[in-house]
Every structure is written in structure tokens, then in C-alpha cells.
Amino acid sequence: MTTSAAAGIVPPGLLAPAGGWSRRHPLLRQAVLLGGVLLLIAFAWEAAKWLAGDPWRIAIGGFTYTHTPPLAWRIASDISLPHLWTIVATLFDPVPGGPPLWLFLTGAAFYTLRTAFVGFAAGALLGLGLGIVFVHSRFLERALVPWVVGSQTVPIIAIAPIVVVALGASWISVAVVATYLTFFPVAIAAIRGLRAYDRRAGELMRSYAASTPQVLWKLRLPASVPYLFSALRVAAAASVVGTIVGELPSGIPEGLGRAVLNFTQYYVTAPERLWATVASCAMTGLVFVGLVRFAEAFLTRGRYRPAAV
Amino acid sequence: MNKSARIAGMLVGAAIVAAACSSGSASPSAAALIPVKLQLQWVPQAQFAGYYAALDQGYYTAAGLNVTVLSGGPDVNNLQVVASGGADLGVSWVPKTLQSREGGTDLVTVAQVFQRSGTRMVSFKDKSIVAPKDMAGKKIGSWLGGNEPELFAALTKAGLDPTKENVIKQNFDMVAFVQGDLDAAQAMIYNEYAQVLETKNPKTGALFTPADLNVMDFNDPSIGTAMLQDAIFARDTWLKQGSNADTATKFLTASFKGWIYCRDNPQKCADIVTKAGSQLGTSHQLWMMNEINALIWPSPNGIGQFDTTAWNQTVDIATKYGILKAAPSDGAYRTDLAQAALAALGSSVDTKGASFQKLTVTLNEGGK
Numbered sequence A: 001m002t003t004s005a006a007a008g009i010v011p012p013g014l015l016a017p018a019g020g021w022s023r024r025h026p027l028l029r030q031a032v033l034l035g036g037v038l039l040l041i042a043f044a045w046e047a048a049k050w051l052a053g054d055p056w057r058i059a060i061g062g063f064t065y066t067h068t069p070p071l072a073w074r075i076a077s078d079i080s081l082p083h084l085w086t087i088v089a090t091l092f093d094p095v096p097g098g099p100p101l102w103l104f105l106t107g108a109a110f111y112t113l114r115t116a117f118v119g120f121a122a123g124a125l126l127g128l129g130l131g132i133v134f135v136h137s138r139f140l141e142r143a144l145v146p147w148v149v150g151s152q153t154v155p156i157i158a159i160a161p162i163v164v165v166a167l168g169a170s171w172i173s174v175a176v177v178a179t180y181l182t183f184f185p186v187a188i189a190a191i192r193g194l195r196a197y198d199r200r201a202g203e204l205m206r207s208y209a210a211s212t213p214q215v216l217w218k219l220r221l222p223a224s225v226p227y228l229f230s231a232l233r234v235a236a237a238a239s240v241v242g243t244i245v246g247e248l249p250s251g252i253p254e255g256l257g258r259a260v261l262n263f264t265q266y267y268v269t270a271p272e273r274l275w276a277t278v279a280s281c282a283m284t285g286l287v288f289v290g291l292v293r294f295a296e297a298f299l300t301r302g303r304y305r306p307a308a309v
Numbered sequence B: 001m002n003k004s005a006r007i008a009g010m011l012v013g014a015a016i017v018a019a020a021c022s023s024g025s026a027s028p029s030a031a032a033l034i035p036v037k038l039q040l041q042w043v044p045q046a047q048f049a050g051y052y053a054a055l056d057q058g059y060y061t062a063a064g065l066n067v068t069v070l071s072g073g074p075d076v077n078n079l080q081v082v083a084s085g086g087a088d089l090g091v092s093w094v095p096k097t098l099q100s101r102e103g104g105t106d107l108v109t110v111a112q113v114f115q116r117s118g119t120r121m122v123s124f125k126d127k128s129i130v131a132p133k134d135m136a137g138k139k140i141g142s143w144l145g146g147n148e149p150e151l152f153a154a155l156t157k158a159g160l161d162p163t164k165e166n167v168i169k170q171n172f173d174m175v176a177f178v179q180g181d182l183d184a185a186q187a188m189i190y191n192e193y194a195q196v197l198e199t200k201n202p203k204t205g206a207l208f209t210p211a212d213l214n215v216m217d218f219n220d221p222s223i224g225t226a227m228l229q230d231a232i233f234a235r236d237t238w239l240k241q242g243s244n245a246d247t248a249t250k251f252l253t254a255s256f257k258g259w260i261y262c263r264d265n266p267q268k269c270a271d272i273v274t275k276a277g278s279q280l281g282t283s284h285q286l287w288m289m290n291e292i293n294a295l296i297w298p299s300p301n302g303i304g305q306f307d308t309t310a311w312n313q314t315v316d317i318a319t320k321y322g323i324l325k326a327a328p329s330d331g332a333y334r335t336d337l338a339q340a341a342l343a344a345l346g347s348s349v350d351t352k353g354a355s356f357q358k359l360t361v362t363l364n365e366g367g368k
Helices: A002-009 A026-052 A084-090 A101-136 A138-151 A156-167 A171-193 A199-207 A212-250 A256-265 A271-299 B003-021 B028-032 B046-056 B078-083 B094-102 B149-157 B192-197 B244-264 B266-275 B282-296 B308-320 B336-345
Strands: A056-060 A063-067 B034-039 B065-070 B089-093 B107-111 B119-124 B140-142 B167-169 B184-188 B213-217 B230-235
Touching: A026 A084, A084 A271, A101 A138, A101 A171, A101 A212, A101 A256, A101 A271, A138 A171, A156 A171, A156 A212, A171 A212, A199 A212, A212 A256, A212 A271, A256 A271, B034 B078, B034 B244, B046 B065, B046 B244, B046 B266, B046 B282, B065 B244, B078 B089, B078 B094, B078 B107, B078 B230, B089 B094, B094 B107, B094 B230, B094 B308, B107 B244, B107 B336, B119 B149, B119 B192, B149 B308, B184 B192, B192 B213, B192 B282, B230 B244, B244 B266, B244 B282, B244 B336, B266 B282
Parallel strands: B034 B065, B034 B089, B140 B167, B140 B184
Antiparallel strands: A056 A063, B089 B230, B107 B230, B119 B184, B119 B213
């Protein structure tokens, strides 16, 4: 029976229950899933406010709706958790002397993304380089990997001002901060991935007197690709965080960092603006991770893949 | 008209167009301008309107200067930037400049722009805190980190011990105050105080009003613990190099002009600051401009001039509350540059603003 055979190979959760439209349109299915979760979160959000938030006063035209929640939880107050529609509405409010907030945030996100990309690229190269060095030298691996791990225990908010003082307040310093956050996952994944090649293939290559660079290029690197891409997705998200943190001590006005700073300082007067900014920071990270996924799908199409990762 | 005259006319026309197109930094005269970098202590906002106005109105260029204004921020150490040569002049509160000097820099205050302190203690009416003594046993908010001496001095004067009172570290916002975590909170009259008035009272759905609040003013003679705030400083070594002292004087003259412009055109200045990249709401920006004007004007000795009594009070309080270990060394401030700048403004300009009147600014929700 073919169906039971398929069920035996593929883990049960991976198959859509009924192989209808959702199976033929995986992108659409993904969108419906994400939208559903978003609706659930929105429902829980507003339900908490209805139960225990500040009094509701909605006036649209002649229609007014007031509601006094029976409970009072601080976490559901208008300052902690603004109504979702105020967050959406604030996106269409113009920034003083500028475009609507959503356009302003999109511009800031692109600026931040550009810096993040430079930091990400530098971090990925550095991480891969370190990984290559470490898999070829046990001595260097033992001597240096603890330092690499240690580097990540230092809070980035402490590193960023030091980098800015040393290199000057410019986007280059910011990219360096992003590099600092991104090289680590790549280096660790590279160490594992470069060792995850098929041993039999390695022995075969050695029996043909293949050089170390040949083994690296033809065997180790291809084997490491799935590991590297998992790390690159983590690194992409981290580079956006690193860039936003790095923008603060650099006094860079164009990016998301300044928006976070401004709207934090004025949080009490308009909490929805910080929430909108938080959402756009998250979107920026997601877009970057999505780009990495896209690159992965493109680069690994029809390539050699190890049996199990 | 013969042919050559026509060609000459065309050439002149082309030259005019070219000159018009290449205005600003690309014009040949820009090469002759002296480059000056000014480091602010915070992001662009009306607190620094005078400098942005001087840029916008071309006062710096007219004085032969090409001024770059560097934005500050919570993690930007404005004093360190100037001390390390990253900028020529900076804006800072006086006690912080003195503290940096005690730490080994050679920073000198050259002009005292703000004549009054903008710091207040704000509380809701139902807490009945109208004088420093009423803060006994209350949850008192302060930004600390060098922002507390005015408060501590006021508590001490009222017979309280600041180290025994419940002083809570406050973020640079009013969230904790509005949520009731603080009974009294530190607030700049031009910023955080306005934020409260731009916030809806969740109980009523209407904005908070001044009638909901008690405000204590450290400038008030009954409290009398105000310290000097925004002042312009520079490195001593920079000032003594070449013609830099002269450059500084030109900078001060043009900056003073900018502040005078903002006194007379508050709305225009608020717009200039917004154009310079401030993201504050329209009503908040104008409120800030108006209150900043009130910290500068009237300037009894003329704009930017020093008042020895205020200076000594600042030093005394800073020394008593551990901001400074000892009174500052000689040369912590010099009056000659600001005096020369004032003289350069001439007698036709009102440099004292004795008849200055504040506007009435209405704040909107979220500062819009």
C-alpha cells in the first residue's frame, strides 16, 4: 500500500491532512497559517483589554461604544498594551514635517537593513574563515574557541560604544557591531558542518592523494552548506538587532535605532508609535531571514546533500 | 547688439545659473569658510533651536564659518567627543563639564546660554507635594547619574536626608509617573512635563491638565537649589591654537543671533528644528521652544553671559553632593569670548530680552 509506505517514511506532521488546495499551493497555505495565528494573537490581545484594560471609548461618527472592563491588570492598560487599531491608525499619521509613519519606518528599515547586510556579510565571511581554520588545526581550535564563545557573553550594549569611540561615529562602526553578533553562529556551525562530510568519500579522496584544499572545496564545504544556512538565518536576525543597538551610540539619525530611541522617550504620550516601530523592527528581521532562505533554496537546488542533517 | 556682446551676455547668464545651482557647500566661497563642529548633548530638538536657526538663517556662513551640528543621544558622550577632538565646541550642563574637567580633560565653559534651570519635580495633586519637605517618605523619582544634586540639595535644605529617602531611579520618560510607581518625578519643564499633558488620563479618557499637577521649581527662591544647565564649552588647547579663540567668538556671536531670532520667531524656529530632523510633534516642539526661550530670556547681563552667583551656587551644590571632589581649578570658565561676542552684536540688537513674554501653547495628544 503506497499511502502507508509514504506515512512510514515522512514524519506525520509534514503532510497536509487532506491533499487538496493547500498541498498544491504551499505559499498560500503558509500565508493562511500565518494569518490565522495573527488573528488569534489579535483576539487574545483585545480580549485581555476587554477583560482587564482601561475603559473603552470608541466614537465613530454618531456611534459611541463604552465599556468598563470588570478587572484591572496593569499589563492590559492602554500604556502597556495599546489597542491594535490605534497602532494601525498611527501608521497613517504623518511624522512631523514628513511622510506617514509607515513610510518613515520603511525608509528607516531600509537604511538599517543596508548596514545590517554589510555587517552580516562580513560576519559570515569571518565566521566561515574561523571555522575553516579551526577544523584544520586542533591546536588553534582549543586555543581560540573558548575566546570566541566568551566574546558572545559580553553584552552588545557594552561593546557598541567602545567600537564607536575607536572607529568613529559612522555606519561602518555600526556594521562592525553587527559583525560581532553574526560571526559567532556561523563559526560554530561551520566547525560542525565542515566535519559532517561522508567519511567514505573522504577516505576515497585521500586514497587518490587529494590535497587539503581539494578536500575542503569538493567535500567539506558542500557538506557544510545546510549547517551554514541554518546559522546564516540566525545571523541575519542577529545582524538586524546588532545594527539597531549600534545605531544608538553612533547618533545615526536615519535608521530604526533612532526611531526606537525617540518613541521610547515619548512612550507615555503615544505607546502605539513604539509598538509600530517594534513591529517594523521585527518585519525587517523577517525580511532579511526570508532573503537568506530564498538564497538557500536557490543555491542548494539539485546539489549534493548529506543523507541526514 | 553685436554678436560678441550677445555671446558675453549669454556667458554671464550661464554663470549666474551655474552660481545659483551650486549654492551651499559647492560654491567657491565655501573653501574660505572655517570648518567648526558643534556636538549637542541630545538629539535635534528645540532645546538647540538657536544653533539650528543660525545655520538656517545663514548667520554662521555670514560670519565665515562652516558649522556642522553633531547630534547627541543617550549613549553619545558629548564631553568625550569634544575632549578627544571629535568636535570643536559642545553643549552641556555646567556640572557635567566641570566633572569631566576634574577627570583630567581641559574643557572650558565659554558661554552660559541658559540662565535658569529647566528641572522640576512633578506630582499629582492628590499626593499633596507642594514643597520639598512634603517628599518625606514618598517614592521620589530621579534620573540620577549626575541629574540629582538639585533635588538632593532641596531635600537637605528642607531638613531631610537624601540618602535615607526613597529615591528611585527613573527612566528618561514619564511612564512610571503616570502609572503611579512614583509619587514625585523629575521632569524638564520643556519636555517631560509636557509629555504628561499630552497623555490621556485612562480614568477619564481626557488629557491630563496643569490643574491635575503640582510643580516644584528649583529656581523658586523658596527652594533655591537650581544649577546651571546648557552652556557652550571647548577644549582649552583648541582655544589657544592659532586664531581659534577668534573663531569661537564668531561662533558665539552667530549662535547668540540664532537664539535672538528664536526669541522673536518661536514658531519659525520650531519648524527649523523639525526640518533639521527632530521627530517631535508640532505642538510639543513649539512648547519646548517656548519654554527654552523662558530659560534664556530675560538674560539680565546679555545673552550667554556669566552670573557669578549662579556659577558659585552650581559649584557649591556639585561639590557638596559628590558630583565634584573639589571646587574646579582656575580657568574652568572664561568670560572674554562671550563678552566679545556680545559686543560684536552691537547696541541695535536687543541682547537682554527684558520685555520677553512667553506664548501660550496648547499641547495635543501625543504632542501632535
